[in-house]
Amino acid sequence: MSLPIVLFWVGLAVLVNVIAPQLQAVVKARSVALGPHDAPSLLAMKRIGKNFQQFESDTIAMVVLEGQHELGEDAHRYYDRLVGKLAQDKIHVEHIDNFWGDTLTAASSQSADGKAAYVQLYLAGDQGGSQANESVTAVQRIIGDMPPPPGIKAYLTGPGPLGADRVIYGDRSLQVITGISIAVIALMLAITYRSLWTVLFTLLTVGIELITVRGVIAVLATNGLMVLSTFTVNVLVALAIAASTDYIIFLVGRYQEAVAAGQDRELAYYTTFRGTGHVVLTSGLTVAGAMYCLSFTRLPYFQTLALPCSIGLFVVVLASLTFAPAVIVLTSRFGAFDPKRATTTRRWRRIGTIVVRWPGPVLVATLLISLIGLLALPKYETNYDERHYIPAEAPSNIGYRASDRHFPPARMEPELLMVEADHDLRNPTDMLILDRIARGIFHTPGIARVQGITRPLGSPIEHSSIPFQLNMQSAVTLENLSDLKERVTDLSTLTDQIQRMIDITQRQEYLTRQLTEANHDVTAHTRRMEQNTNEFRDQLADFDDTWRPIRNYLHWERHCFDIPICASLRSLFDAIDGVDKLSEDVGGMARATDRIDMIQPQLLAQLPQLIATMQTVKTLA
Numbered sequence: 001m002s003l004p005i006v007l008f009w010v011g012l013a014v015l016v017n018v019i020a021p022q023l024q025a026v027v028k029a030r031s032v033a034l035g036p037h038d039a040p041s042l043l044a045m046k047r048i049g050k051n052f053q054q055f056e057s058d059t060i061a062m063v064v065l066e067g068q069h070e071l072g073e074d075a076h077r078y079y080d081r082l083v084g085k086l087a088q089d090k091i092h093v094e095h096i097d098n099f100w101g102d103t104l105t106a107a108s109s110q111s112a113d114g115k116a117a118y119v120q121l122y123l124a125g126d127q128g129g130s131q132a133n134e135s136v137t138a139v140q141r142i143i144g145d146m147p148p149p150p151g152i153k154a155y156l157t158g159p160g161p162l163g164a165d166r167v168i169y170g171d172r173s174l175q176v177i178t179g180i181s182i183a184v185i186a187l188m189l190a191i192t193y194r195s196l197w198t199v200l201f202t203l204l205t206v207g208i209e210l211i212t213v214r215g216v217i218a219v220l221a222t223n224g225l226m227v228l229s230t231f232t233v234n235v236l237v238a239l240a241i242a243a244s245t246d247y248i249i250f251l252v253g254r255y256q257e258a259v260a261a262g263q264d265r266e267l268a269y270y271t272t273f274r275g276t277g278h279v280v281l282t283s284g285l286t287v288a289g290a291m292y293c294l295s296f297t298r299l300p301y302f303q304t305l306a307l308p309c310s311i312g313l314f315v316v317v318l319a320s321l322t323f324a325p326a327v328i329v330l331t332s333r334f335g336a337f338d339p340k341r342a343t344t345t346r347r348w349r350r351i352g353t354i355v356v357r358w359p360g361p362v363l364v365a366t367l368l369i370s371l372i373g374l375l376a377l378p379k380y381e382t383n384y385d386e387r388h389y390i391p392a393e394a395p396s397n398i399g400y401r402a403s404d405r406h407f408p409p410a411r412m413e414p415e416l417l418m419v420e421a422d423h424d425l426r427n428p429t430d431m432l433i434l435d436r437i438a439r440g441i442f443h444t445p446g447i448a449r450v451q452g453i454t455r456p457l458g459s460p461i462e463h464s465s466i467p468f469q470l471n472m473q474s475a476v477t478l479e480n481l482s483d484l485k486e487r488v489t490d491l492s493t494l495t496d497q498i499q500r501m502i503d504i505t506q507r508q509e510y511l512t513r514q515l516t517e518a519n520h521d522v523t524a525h526t527r528r529m530e531q532n533t534n535e536f537r538d539q540l541a542d543f544d545d546t547w548r549p550i551r552n553y554l555h556w557e558r559h560c561f562d563i564p565i566c567a568s569l570r571s572l573f574d575a576i577d578g579v580d581k582l583s584e585d586v587g588g589m590a591r592a593t594d595r596i597d598m599i600q601p602q603l604l605a606q607l608p609q610l611i612a613t614m615q616t617v618k619t620l621a
Contacts, residue, residue, distance in 0.1 A: 002326035009323040013208050016215025020222045023214045023233055024171045031133065031167065032227045033058075033126035034300050042126075048418045054095040055122035059132040061139060062158040062412050063119045066402045067151055070114035074149040076101075082154070083119060085142050092135035095122040108457045111406035118403070120158075120414065128163045128229070128300075136164040140395070157399025158412055162386055165394040170230035174237060181241050182206075193252070197336040202248050205327050209244040209319040210237070213312040220311070229304040236305075236312050239291075243284060243313055247320035250276045255328055256339040265332045273325055284317030410448050417441070435460075498618040502611055509607040516600040523590075523597040530583075530590040537583045 020026065035042050035058065042058055049055035063082065067075060080101060086093050097120040099105040110117045121139065125131025140156055148154045182203065189199045217236060221228050254275050258268035288310040295306035328337055355362050387397055403412050419425070419434060435454035442450040451458045550569075560566040 002329040005322050005326040006330060009208060009212065009319060009326075013212040013215060016219050017211060020215065020218040023218045023221075023228075024174070026218045026221045027171075027228045027230060027233050028133070028167065029130055030221055030227065031128065031130045031229055032300055032304060033132070034128035034163075034229060035126065036298050036300065038298075044418070045416055048416050049095070049122065051418065051420070056094065057122065057124055057126050057132065059123040059125055059127045059135065059160040059163075060158050060414065061121040061123055061136060061156060061160040062399070062403070063121065063139075063143065064116060064155040064157060064399055064403050064412075065118070065148070066116045066153050066155065066406065068115070069151065071110070071117055071152070075117070075152055078146070078148050078152065078154075079117070079119070082143070082146055085146060086121065086139065089138060089142065092124050092138040093121055094124055096120070097122075105456055108451060113406060116403070116406035118407070118411070121160075123160050127160055128166075132160055133164040133167055136161050153402070155395070155399030155402050157396045157403060161396040161399070162390070162394075165390050165396045166386060167230045169390045169394060170234060174234050177234070178237060178241070181238075185241075185245055193256075193340065195336075195340045197331070198252065198340075201327060201331050201336055202245075202252065205248050205324050206241065206244045208323065209316055210240050212319060213240045213315050216315055217308050217312055221308070226307045226311075227300075227304055228308060229300065231301060232304045232308050236309050239287070239309055240312055240316055243287065243316045244320060244324075247276075247280045247284070247316070248324050250280060251320070251324055251328060252337055255332075255337055260339050265338075269325070269329055269332065272328070277321060280320050281317060284313055284320070288313040288317070408448050495618055498614055502614045502618070505607060505611050505614065509604070509611065512600075512604050512607060516604050519593070519600050520597055523593040526586075526590045526593045530586045533579075533583045533586045537579045540579050 021029075045058050046056060049057075063086075065071065065075060065079060083096060083098055083101060087096055097109075099109040100117045100119060106117075109119065123132060123135035123139065125133070125135055136156070140161075143154050143156055146154075185206070186199055186203055189202055190196075193199065213236070217226070217228075220226050251272055254272040255268055258271040259265065263271060291313065292306050292310035294302040294309075297303055297306075331337060387400055390397060392398075400412060403409075419437060421430070425431075425434065431454055434452065438450045438452045438455055441447055449458045454460075560570055
């Protein structure tokens, strides 16, 4: 059965690579965006684009023009032609912030030295996805087809082109990594086994398994059963090479041990399979299960690794349990995997003896060695700038360097902020609020520049200061002088109304004076009532002191509530206690009337002044 198994796997490898494109081509055509769709920043950006009816994605690109001298008319003509050509591509370019093309806003997108300018593009497709990468390629093609004038260079940079370059150089690095990995594996196998045939058939087995895994994942992704990214391919290939190499080494090593122990080749094969089959199965399924757990994450960076890597490892495990043993059986007929030198176990026995005899010191020593790698952690700083992870000669990195020569670094990484309200914000009050928000954001640490409707050039608008506005108000007043003259005819009506207010206020003064006198009488009566209440309270207190033994007896009597005369007398004595509360309330009322009696004359004194003021106003009118 070994030959049919080998033919099956070889045929499967050929089939999956014929019916579907290569894995890199599939990733290029079906790559997904690496940002989570429910991220607040992504939702906010798409809402901004929807509200302004400009764009529906989060892919931003910058076209930077750099000249050896200050940009002149030839640069402006080239810029206008380039922007016009980009605007015609409705499929890949959703919106263009054409500030440099307008004389009113040109300074906002031009460098201080006048040697560089940029235009911001919003491309179709979410950043990192296939559509976004195609949009970047389309813009690069348009720029390439329109060479700039002499002395001027055009660069395409920004987050979108940087993500597209990451895919391109990720594919290139994958080929290099694969080649280096195969070369290192071949070298180590040659040093270990010292057999050309062992090295060749081991590499052949690893190669067939790797090709099969890549083909299976490509077929599944082509049919829409899973999503991929550049990181998926890199991790998948690395895991497939590592796992298939480990498992074939398990099998070959156990096979050579059995042959060296004197077993014939057939018995050695069964010994090998019984000793390593369960190890390969459990090891592979463990890693595959761990990779599948990445599907529970929210970031597409990790989600795209889960299903492809787990399925790929499962294919490697199946091949290692069927294809690799079949290769060993077929090639063992002419001794391809037979050991070329005597196997010695003396060194390993010594190591095992040391571990068993001194487990504590060995554990401490290994932990100390492991801690050496942890010494770098205190100074470790995570860097999320993708510019450092792609080559310096990448087009986007070249564009970033050109921009850094003339603009602050943040200019190529703009952040958008939208202020949304339930009414029209185009009024002076809301404009002041928007400018206040812009000033607050500008003073936030880490903010280099704020550009908005109240500061289109990134700085406060000229003549927007308060003194200038006051001067402008005076000018407006002079212009409205003719209207003020027409309003003079209305002053007679105003005089009549003021006289009516004076009459009403005089009547109010008369009534307030009567109210003050009446309140003074109430205050006097209240003080007398307070005095009488206090005397009544004191007399009841004397009565209560005289009859206190009887009162105490009524409280001590358990059955007092059952005896009517006892209960009524006890209630009477309890009512005497309420006189204290009544006295306190009367005292509070007396104090309140005193305050009213004090405030009322003051209020009355204000009315003549008010009448005099209104008479003055009438005279001025």
